[in-house]
Amino acid sequence: MLTEFDQTTIANMTAALDFVRKKIPADKDSNELRKRxxxxxxxxxxxxxxxxxxxxxxxxxxxxxxxxxxxxxxPLRPSx
Numbered sequence: 591m592l593t594e595f596d597q598t599t600i601a602n603m604t605a606a607l608d609f610v611r612k613k614i615p616a617d618k619d620s621n622e623l624r625k626r627x628x629x630x631x632x633x634x635x636x637x638x639x640x641x642x643x644x645x646x647x648x649x650x651x652x653x654x655x656x657x658x659x660x661x662x663x664x665p666l667r668p669s670x
Contacts, residue, residue: 603635610652
């Protein structure tokens with residue numbers, strides 16, 4: 591699967607995954623989240639965005655979307 595990428599891209603993907611992995615909150619860390627991040631790094635690289643910064647940003651976006659609680663657009667109102 592990764593044979594489609596050159597050594598520099600693979601090194602950047604590995605470094606980006608390690609960078610993002612260190613940012614995952616301990617209570618949110620899971621194999622599923624790591625796989626989603628890895629899948630996004632592969633997708634990003636296939637689109638030609640192969641710099642370390644591009645890959646880190648792609649991984650961080652997935653991590654933040656997944657590991658950060660979302661706020662409701664419609665907060666619950668206390669009952670009278």
